Amino acid sequence: MSVTLRDVAELAGVSAATASRALDPTGSASSATRERVADAARRLGYVGNTAARSLRTCRSDTIGLLVPDVRNPFFTDLAYAVDKAASAAGLTVMIGNADEDGAAQDRYLAALERHRIDGLLVVPQGGATPGLRRIVETFPTVAIDRDAGLGVPVVASDSEAGMHALVDHAVALGHRRFAIVAGPQSTSTGRVRLDAARERLAHHDIRLSDGDVIEGDFRLESGLAAARRLLDHDPVPDLVVAADALMALGVLAVIRERGLRPGVDVGLAAFDDNPWFHVLDTPVTVVAQDTTVLARRALDALLRRIAGEDVDVAPIPTTLVVRRSLGETTTVKENAHE
Amino acid sequence: MSVTLRDVAELAGVSAATASRALDPTGSASSATRERVADAARRLGYVGNTAARSLRTCRSDTIGLLVPDVRNPFFTDLAYAVDKAASAAGLTVMIGNADEDGAAQDRYLAALERHRIDGLLVVPQGGATPGLRRIVETFPTVAIDRDAGLGVPVVASDSEAGMHALVDHAVALGHRRFAIVAGPQSTSTGRVRLDAARERLAHHDIRLSDGDVIEGDFRLESGLAAARRLLDHDPVPDLVVAADALMALGVLAVIRERGLRPGVDVGLAAFDDNPWFHVLDTPVTVVAQDTTVLARRALDALLRRIAGEDVDVAPIPTTLVVRRSLGETTTVKENAHE
DNA sequence: CTGAAAGCGCTTACAG
DNA sequence: CTGAAAGCGCTTACAG
DSSP states (O other): OOOOHHHHHHHHTSOHHHHHHHHSTTSOOOHHHHHHHHHHHHHHTOOOOHHHHHHHHSOOSEEEEEESOTTSHHHHHHHHHHHHHHHHTTOEEEEEEOTTOHHHHHHHHHHHHHTTOSEEEEOOOSSOOHHHHHHHHHSOEEEESOOOSOSSOEEOBOHHHHHHHHHHHHHHTTOOOEEEEEOOTTSHHHHHHHHHHHHHHHHTTOOOOGGGEEEOOSSHHHHHHHHHHHTTSSSOOSEEEESSHHHHHHHHHHHHHTTOOBTTTBEEEEESOOTTGGGSSSOOEEEEOOHHHHHHHHHHHHHHHHTTOOOOOOOBOOEEEEOSTTSOOOEEEEOTTO | OOOOHHHHHHHHTSOHHHHHHHHSTTSOOOHHHHHHHHHHHHHHTOOOOHHHHHHHHSOOSEEEEEESOTTSHHHHHHHHHHHHHHHHTTOEEEEEEOTTOHHHHHHHHHHHHHTTOSEEEEOOOSSOOHHHHHHHHHSOEEEESOOOSOSSOEEOBOHHHHHHHHHHHHHHTTOOOEEEEEOOTTSHHHHHHHHHHHHHHHHTTOOOOGGGEEEOOSSHHHHHHHHHHHTTSSSOOSEEEESSHHHHHHHHHHHHHTTOOBTTTBEEEEESOOTTGGGSSSOOEEEEOOHHHHHHHHHHHHHHHHTTOOOOOOOBOOEEEEOSTTSOOOEEEEOTTO
């Protein structure tokens, strides 16, 4: 139907094989041929057919990216960054949204498999589904953000150092009564952030009792629900730390709903930054992750896995972005070296 | 390398052709054969190869979706909805981010062409780039949200009715001095929303002078910049209407930056809803678009175009979501019928 | 209902 | 540097 390499070859007066080589920068062809073929291709509006090419080469130049919830700004950003990095490397990315649903995740994974992706970047949902286990055995895979014990390299922020820095900062400001809206304990990020907070608080001789921690699911509504319970405490906590931006937004709403002043009557801090956080009525102090670096490192690691190399990725430093929700004045503190 | 249809056929004791038909629900095969083949496929872990299939059938079962800015929540939502609708129809979608950059858009479009997508859904950037014009001639295409005069069906919200409802609502509340942060006038949505506001205001005997309208680019920063100029006016406007959610967020920040109370000293309203709008300190009154319906209609239209049918899509009704940024109490008003 | 055969559009050893 | 040939994994008329 459309223009094929044969058409180009004919117009250029060479064989299809030669046309193929001439179009390939690394193929051997005289510069005269190269020019004639390029010319013919241009005149005919030739566009290579990836299906034919990948059937022949067993490479699709396509990678998959599976995230739990594309509408969570952190993952939107991550997907954006991955797409950018991959495009720069000449790779196409197929983005899939697990959507908090194991079956949906597996359906999507099956599609990736049919497309014979060269490799997979995945932010695993809590437990690994059968489909995920299967694909991990079949394709080079790198996990981003979360470690689900899949036995693949994991590219993630140094959540521990980030949380330590945040706790230190809050304690230095005089906060003592901490309340935490944790992430799902079925995810490594949910666990690590909570454990790191506990640990660092203990270091400051602060103990968290059971009622001080409520587990959310990284979404807005769960932040709302958790905050309502946390702010029922008497006395009210000095501050609430949320394990992600969306839950923090929920906490902020509840603080106001109670007639309390955020940053004055109750502090708020969160993991993950958000383009809108600095324009909120109370700019939120956060531990920011660098999605660009996360994406680049992950893609690097995946490319190396595809090439059969072993990879080992160091945790990626976070940044403590001090704003005003803990009652401070604005500055940015790097905590790369913890 | 991986399991092929031949392997399945051998194990099942039939020819590859029969195996192919047995696996195809519409292919003719005895139920005994069907079972044996399905069994063999299961045991071998057979997964079809889309490259081979689409090379043969000239269908990729893949569509492209090109948006101007994936990180704008409206487009994130739209992409999510399109992906969901497409998955349900057994289609894979390749999402591309033009990223406010014509060259990036064309690079992405070229990739889609190499993949021989079955059709394209596009939210066109201002002017049509060469790559876009080309692809529109080559593949069935449907525009979503914006009309760039490409000569393809356009699936969009009824911005005009939505803006009329919003203006009527604001006027009924007593607002008279309007200021507008418009969308880029190079986009149809930017133009239609502004024209509709002007028109409806005139109907209420309100005229906008030049300084009352500032053109933004649908992003946060432009809302910030526009609001700073708009709020320099003396007297300050009764309200600011923003052409999208991100710019509205910027306006809200500036209102507070000036020490004014949103919804009390200055009203705010916007086009597009946003999951976070209802938890802001001042819940914003908006004209909400239904991205799910938009996506479904667009996919429907595209499928019909692919089938060679003519399509004609009616504008999709918006919803006026009354919150408190104009000084009201909360209710939702449908304005399906203007 | 089933099989043999052809062919989709490429790339790549193999010769020359 | 170039060409002829084979083949990647499917699907689908064509016979039977």
